Amino acid sequence: MNEKRLVYPWTRKDVTSLKSGESVLITGTLYMARDAAHARMTDEFMTKGKFPFEPEGQAIYYSGPAPAPPGKIIGPAGPTTSGRMDKFTPLLLENGLYFMIGKGNRSSEVIDSIVKNGCAYMAATGGAAALLSRSIISQEIVSYPELGPEALRKLYVEDFPAIVIIDCNGNNLYEDGKRQYRKIHITAREDNAVKNPNKNTTG
Amino acid sequence: MRILNTDIIKNAVEKMCIEASYKIPENIVRCYYDALKIEESPLAKQILGQLIENANYAASNNVPSCQDTGMVVVFLKIGREVFLTGKPIEDMINEGVALGYEKGWLRKSVVSHPLERINTGTNTPAVIHFEFIDGDKVEITVMPKGFGSENMSAFAMLKPSDGIEGVRNFILDTVEKAGPNACPPLFIGIGLGGTAEKAMLLSKKALLRNPGYRSTIKKDAELELQLIDLLNQTGIGATGTGGTVTVFDVFVESYPTHIAGLPVAVNICCHAMRHKETVI
């Protein structure tokens, strides 16, 4: 499979040229944050008017690593479910964040914001945490050390593998890929729901 | 009567937590290889290859295969001829979990009160299920359960008239909703019948069956085959990026139920189906 390379510092054009379905190898700086760090960052922005890091031109990787065993830079660090960060994401994109890496569906608000701001959403392979951590060359805690695995970290990654899920045109691999390989038409019920929008047809 | 000090159980649980997190069982990794042979999507194949590499790398380097080393579910089957001495068995299981998560560099993901959400710092308490069996042995199964997939599990009280069609549709809806969030390809445990909590427990226990083994109840075995076929036609595929392998296996466990009810529980497990068994 042909992989595209994305090297820091990435430009807006690098990000808007990413296409849904593309495999990408990322080299450069990523911020690592999940639920608790997102809640705190948003609070900080609301009260102090700035984030603990400048999001302009940066990227966030949704993950909460396992503890680093002796001699290792970081423990296994795979993606966590992105949907839990949906409510915090548009604010970050409005403030210049370029892309996010996680796993799983995004809300329509996030997708709209990705399109509006020329951003992208990528996925790393969920569960391949041991493998992914090999691409993490360095890490430091930027904020909230008391949150342990949920602290805000700054990473340097080399050839970190990801797949573009949602591109700046709103193409969504989770939908397109599924459609391509779908063999049944469960749409019988979906059609029904469309025709009779008021009738709840699910069991 | 066999006298057994619960200290032994603590040590066993500690070891099992670490081993389960580092080493995905061979029969599970075999599922990844088998899927690679039949998957049609090149991207999904690339992902299945990563899962194989990840499992091998974690096992040979003694690191957890996934950063979410789960909340620990323990199934304990105690022989009727065993007499337990020492500290209470629940305490010893929890001490074993705490030691395993500390010594094995596993992520501690358990928070105290669900609304206060303070990390307990030990990954305890575990969720413990007891059962009695014949003989003088204790069988322990440790299952670290990640929440990417646990979160997508579901339960419904269907009407008896919904029948097999209703059951199938509910399971299909649940897997469709789980989509990419639960780290497919998935293992699906189905609990059919009993009461609400019985169905849920059956669905979790169902996940412990060896892949490829069908239920001994003909009706359940048929439903398993139908569901495997149906769910693999959804197109969700490995990690949800599209493909022909969405589930590795489906296991149905059933139990008699009430004239008025048709409980269905769906417990979803990601491809990182980790568990470890020991007989003492």
Ligand code: SF4
């Ligand atoms: S769902 Fe499973 S494989 Fe995915 S992150 Fe959670 S534990 Fe890991």
